[in-house]
Amino acid sequence: xxxxxxxxxxxxxxxxxxxxxxxxxxxxxxxxxxxxxxxxxxxxxxxxxxxxxxxxxxxxxxxxxxxxxxxxxxxxxxxxxxxxxxxxxxxxxxxxxxxxxxxxxxxxxxxxxxxxxxxxxxxxxxxxxxxxxxxxxxxxxxxxxxxxxxxxxxxxxxxxxxxxxxxxxxxxxxxxxxxxxxxxxxxxxxxxxxxxxxxxxxxxxxxxxxxxxxxxxxxxxxxxxxxxxxxxxxxxxxxxxxxxxxxxxxxxxxxxxxxxxxxxxxxxxxxxxxxxxxxxxxxxxxxxxxxxxxxxxxxxxxxxxxxxxxxxxxxxxxxxxxxxxx
Numbered sequence: 001x002x003x004x005x006x007x008x009x010x011x012x013x014x015x016x017x018x019x020x021x022x023x024x025x026x027x028x029x030x031x032x033x034x035x036x037x038x039x040x041x042x043x044x045x046x047x048x049x050x051x052x053x054x055x056x057x058x059x060x061x062x063x064x065x066x067x068x069x070x071x072x073x074x075x076x077x078x079x080x081x082x083x084x085x086x087x088x089x090x091x092x093x094x095x096x097x098x099x100x101x102x103x104x105x106x107x108x109x110x111x112x113x114x115x116x117x118x119x120x121x122x123x124x125x126x127x128x129x130x131x132x133x134x135x136x137x138x139x140x141x142x143x144x145x146x147x148x149x150x151x152x153x154x155x156x157x158x159x160x161x162x163x164x165x166x167x168x169x170x171x172x173x174x175x176x177x178x179x180x181x182x183x184x185x186x187x188x189x190x191x192x193x194x195x196x197x198x199x200x201x202x203x204x205x206x207x208x209x210x211x212x213x214x215x216x217x218x219x220x221x222x223x224x225x226x227x228x229x230x231x232x233x234x235x236x237x238x239x240x241x242x243x244x245x246x247x248x249x250x251x252x253x254x255x256x257x258x259x260x261x262x263x264x265x266x267x268x269x270x271x272x273x274x275x276x277x278x279x280x281x282x283x284x285x286x287x288x289x290x291x292x293x294x295x296x297x298x299x300x301x302x303x304x305x306x307x308x309x310x311x312x313x314x315x316x317x318x319x320x321x322x323x324x325x326x
Contacts, residue, residue, distance in 0.1 A: 001043030001296055006277045008199030009174040011116065011146045013076050015271060016293065017046035017203065019280040024057025026229075027284060032061050033069055034286040040070045042293045048177070048203070048280045050080035050120060051105050063110035078116035078203075079105050080150055080177075082123065082131075093123030093131035102138055117144035118177060121151040128156075132164060139171045148175030148200070154190025161198040175201045175277065181270055182247055182312045183209035183239050189314070196275045204270050207279035212239040213266035215252050250311040254304050264295045269308055271295065 001014045018039045023032050036047070049058045059079060066072045081101035084092045092098075102117060117138050119131055135147035149160055157176055164170045176195055178187045180202065187202070195202050208214055211226055217240060226232035227240070248262070255262045270279050283289040300308075 001045075001293075003045070004277050005201070006116075006146070006148075006174045006203075007195070007201035009146060009172065009201070011076070011174050013046035013278050014044045015278050016044060016267075016296070017048050017078075017278040017280040018044055018289075019205070019282040020047065020049040020058040020062060021053050021282055022058075022284060023049070024054030024061045026231075029061060029064065031285055033065055035283065035289055036062075036065050036070055038286045038289050039293070040074060042296075044293070045074065046076045046078060046203075046278050046280075048078045050083070051101050051108075052080075052083045052085070052120070055085075056104070056108055059105055059108040063108055066110060072111060076115040077109065077111065078118065078148075078175075079109070079114050080118040080120040081105065082120035089125070091121045091123040093119060093121075093126040093128075093134075095130050095134045095137070098131065098134035099137060102134075102143055106143060113142055114144050116146045116148055116175060118148040118150045118175065119152075122149075122153070122156045128160060129163060132160060132170070135164075135173075136169070136171050146174040147171045148173055148177065148203075150177035152176060152178075152191070154194050157191055157200065158194040158198065161194070161200055165198070173198070173200050175203050177203040177205055177280070179206045180204035180273075180276070180279075181207050181209040182213060182251065182266055182308060183244050185312060185314045192275050201277035202275045203277055204279040206282065207270045208263060208266055208282075209239050209244070209248075210236045211282075212236065212244060213248060213251055213262060215248060215255075215262040218245075218248060218252070247308075247312045250308060254300075254308065258298075258300075258304070260298060261291065263291055264298050265300065265304070265308075267292060267295045268298045268300050269305065272299065272305075 003012045004015045081098050138144040161173045180187050221227045227236040251262045251265050255265045281292050
């Protein structure tokens with residue numbers, strides 16, 4: 001699998017990443033082992049997790065598989081901290097919480113460092129410089145090799161990345177992880193321009209539109225799909241409207257013309273967008289992963305990309321464009 005640099009850093013990752021959102025909850029150890037081994041054998045390196053996935057179960061499961069199944073040195077392990085199970089405070093970006101969470105993640109993962117450590121979300125209750133100081137400490141202490149953020153809007157990302165670049169000894173942000181697909185192009189409004197300008201690589205989550213872009217929901221909800229599960233049905237539902245249907249139909253038409261699958265078309269589109277380092281795959285089993293990994297040989301023709309751009313284009317007017325053209 002082709003390797004890419006994450007932003008303007010020396011960190012290199014496979015141009016597809018493996019996500020672990022369901023590990024330790026819906027994905028058991030056997031399926032997780034099959035996924036990790038298949039991903040590694042295909043040349044994949046980036047494995048993304050978080051301390052809140054399955055209440056730490058995803059990290060623990062990944063840790064059990066490291067070295068016993070796949071050499072730790074062959075993987076780029078990325079995890080996140082900052083989300084908390086508190087109804088009154090969803091995110092805690094305080095220095096104390098973040099560093100304690102990192103230590104707990106390392107213990108569950110059974111490693112002395114992570115390759116990429118990310119703040120899971122912006123915490124308005126904590127001064128941003130305090131949150132970012134935790135990243136500096138993590139890298140300076142060797143517990144993390146690179147640092148990034150997740151779910152920061154445009155101004156938050158720009159402020160954080162600029163702050164880190166403004167002072168000597170601070171750790172430049174390597175990445176931002178955001179949802180991005182043909183069904184969710186909101187990052188193109190401000191996040192992606194900021195990331196490109198500041199040298200921050202984008203790691204798209206849900207690159208298949210929460211599974212909808214595979215076309216599996218075109219004629220109903222399959223009983224074994226996430227859309228049919230009690231936990232994830234509300235997650236899928238926003239992308240089952242008429243607007244999404246038109247985009248999915250366009251993806252299916254493009255797939256038919258290229259003799260490939262809708263999954264391959266949708267994934268190739270987001271993988272090759274400017275600023276993207278590696279979309280994160282949230283596959284549930286090795287069969288789904290194999291289908292996704294087959295996109296490595298596919299590059300979409302320019303006219304197909306343009307057609308998909310047009311049918312999925314979000315409405316971005318003032319102030320994103322010159323006011324005199326409105």
